[in-house]
Amino acid sequence: MQILDGKIVSQAVKDSIKEKTVQLKAQGKKTPHLAAVLIGNNGASETYVASKVKSCEEVGFKSTLVRLDAEVGEAVLVNTIEQLNNDVDVDGILVQLPLPKQINEEKVISLIHPDKDVDGFHPMSVGKMVQGLPTFIPATPYGILLMLEHYKIETKGKHAVVIGRSNIVGRPISILLNRNAYPGNCTVTVCHSHTPNLKEICLQADIIVAALGKPQFLTADMVKENAVVIDVGITRVADTTKKSGFAIKGDVDFANVAPKCSYITPVPGGVGLMTIAALLMNTYNACLQKEVEGLKLKV
Numbered sequence: 641m642q643i644l645d646g647k648i649v650s651q652a653v654k655d656s657i658k659e660k661t662v663q664l665k666a667q668g669k670k671t672p673h674l675a676a677v678l679i680g681n682n683g684a685s686e687t688y689v690a691s692k693v694k695s696c697e698e699v700g701f702k703s704t705l706v707r708l709d710a711e712v713g714e715a716v717l718v719n720t721i722e723q724l725n726n727d728v729d730v731d732g733i734l735v736q737l738p739l740p741k742q743i744n745e746e747k748v749i750s751l752i753h754p755d756k757d758v759d760g761f762h763p764m765s766v767g768k769m770v771q772g773l774p775t776f777i778p779a780t781p782y783g784i785l786l787m788l789e790h791y792k793i794e795t796k797g798k799h800a801v802v803i804g805r806s807n808i809v810g811r812p813i814s815i816l817l818n819r820n821a822y823p824g825n826c827t828v829t830v831c832h833s834h835t836p837n838l839k840e841i842c843l844q845a846d847i848i849v850a851a852l853g854k855p856q857f858l859t860a861d862m863v864k865e866n867a868v869v870i871d872v873g874i875t876r877v878a879d880t881t882k883k884s885g886f887a888i889k890g891d892v893d894f895a896n897v898a899p900k901c902s903y904i905t906p907v908p909g910g911v912g913l914m915t916i917a918a919l920l921m922n923t924y925n926a927c928l929q930k931e932v933e934g935l936k937l938k939v
Contacts, residue, residue, distance in 0.1 A: 641898055641900075641901050641903070642791075642903050642904075643903075643904065643906055644787055644791060644870070644905040644906075644910060645906075645909065645910075646787065646905065646909050646910040646912065646913035647909055649790045649913075649917070650914050650916065650917035652790065653786060653917040653920070653921060654699050654917055654920065657699045657921060657924050658698070658699040658700055660924060661699055661700040662700065664927075665700070669931055670729070670927060671700065671701065671702050671927075672701045672731050672923050672924050673701065673702040673703070673704070673729050673730050673731050673732070673923075674701055674702070674730075674731065674733075674923045675703070675704040675706065675724050675730045675732065675733050675734075676692060676703070676704070676705050676706070676734050677717070677721070677724075677733070677734070677735045678706070678707050678708070678736045679707075679708045679710060679712060679717070679736070679740060679743070680708075680709070680740060681710065682738075685738075688736065691916055692734075692916055693705055695916050695917075695920060701920070701923065701924075704730065706720055708720065710740055711740070711742075712740070712743075714742060714743050717743060717748060718748075718751060721733065721735070721748065721752060722751070724756070725756065730756065731756065731758075731923055731926040731927040731930060732756050732757075732919075732923035732926045732927075733752050733756045733758065734758060735748055735749070735759075749761045749762060749763075750762060750763060755926065757776050758776055758779075758922035758923050758926055759776070759779060759919070760775070760776040760779065760812075760922065761778060761807070761808075765777075766807075769812060769815060772819055772820070772821075776922050776926070777812065777816065777918070777922070778809070778812045779915045779918040780808060780809050780911060780914075780915045780918070781809060781816055782921070782922070783911055783913075783914025783917060784849065784872075784911060785823050786914060786917065786918060787870075787910075787911070788823040789822070789823055791903065793903060795822065795823040795825060795847065796822070796826075797825065797826075797827075798826050798827070798847055799829070799845050800814075800826035800827070800828045800829070800846065800847040800848075801828075801830075801842055801847070801848050802814045802817070802831065802848075802849045802851065803831045803838075803842070803849065803850050803851060803852050803858070803891070804849075804850070804872070805830055809851040810830065810851045810852075813849055814828045814830045817847070826847065829844075829845075832852075839861065839862045842858070842862040843862060843864050845863075845867060846867060846868065847870070848863065848867055849872060850871050850872060850873060850891035850892050851872035851891065852891055853873055853891065854875075854891055855875045855877055855889035855891065856889060856891070857873075857891045857892070857893075858871075858891055858897060859893045859896065860896040860897050860899075860900060863900050863901065864900070865900055866902040868901065868903045868904070869897060869901050869903070869904040869905070870904075870905050870910075870911065871890035871892040871904070871905045871907050871911065872890075873889070873891030873892070873907060874888060874890065874907060874908070874912055876888060877889045888907060890905075890906075890907030891907075892904070894906060894907065
C-alpha cells in the first residue's frame, strides 16, 4: 500500500508554477493575479481563502481578497464581480462557496467571465469539459488528475466507481476519468443515494472516488484487494481528545481500508491540498492564455 501524499504532489505542482512565474517576470510579462471574494466569516471558508492567498504568495502570484458582509445584497456582489471581470490585471476570479441564503449561487457563478473562471464552475466551462475541449477544470477533480499523473497510476481500461454526483466533484470527475486521455479511458460507474447494491458495485472497482460527505462511509468490506481509493471527503467530527474539539474525517474508513489498497489518499493531507494547487494551475493558464490572446491582437 502506498499513500498518495497531497503534500508532496501539491508542493511539486507549486514549485513548477513558481519557476514558470519567475520566467514570466524575467521576460517582462504580467504576473498571474487571482482575486477571491469572501462573504461573511464562515470559519472553514476563512481557512480556505487564507490558504489560497498564502499559496499565491508562495508561487509569486498577485492576489486580491474582497471581503463582503454576510448580509450583503446580491446587487453589491454582482457589481463586485463585474468590476473584477473588467479589471484587465485580474486573471482569475473565485467566489468562495457556500453563499448566504439571499444570494443566488447559480446566478453568481454564471456572472464570472469564462476566461477568468478558474474554479471551472461556469456553464461554458462545464460544457467544454463535457465535449473534451480545452477549458478550466474544477479544482478538486483537476487536483485528483494531477495526483494520478504524478504517481503514474494506470487508468486505461480500469473500472472507476465514483460515489457522489455533485457538480463540484462527483459529476466532473466521472466525466474526466471517462475521457479519451490520460488520466482517463476508464469505464465509469456513478453511484449515489438511490443506487442499489452499492457494496457489490464498489467491489468491482479498480478505482474508487469517494465524494459524498459522509465520514468513514466506505468500509473495508466494500473494497477489493489492490484497489486505488481517492478520498475527497472532509468533515469535522466532534472529538474531545483534540484541542480544537473536533477531528477531520474523510469518506473512507482509512485504518481498515488502507491495508487492502495499492494506493490511497489520507484525510487530511490528500486531495484537499491538491485542490489549491490545481486552482493555482488554472490561474497560471488563464494568465498565459491572456498573453497569447494579446499577441494575436497585436499581430
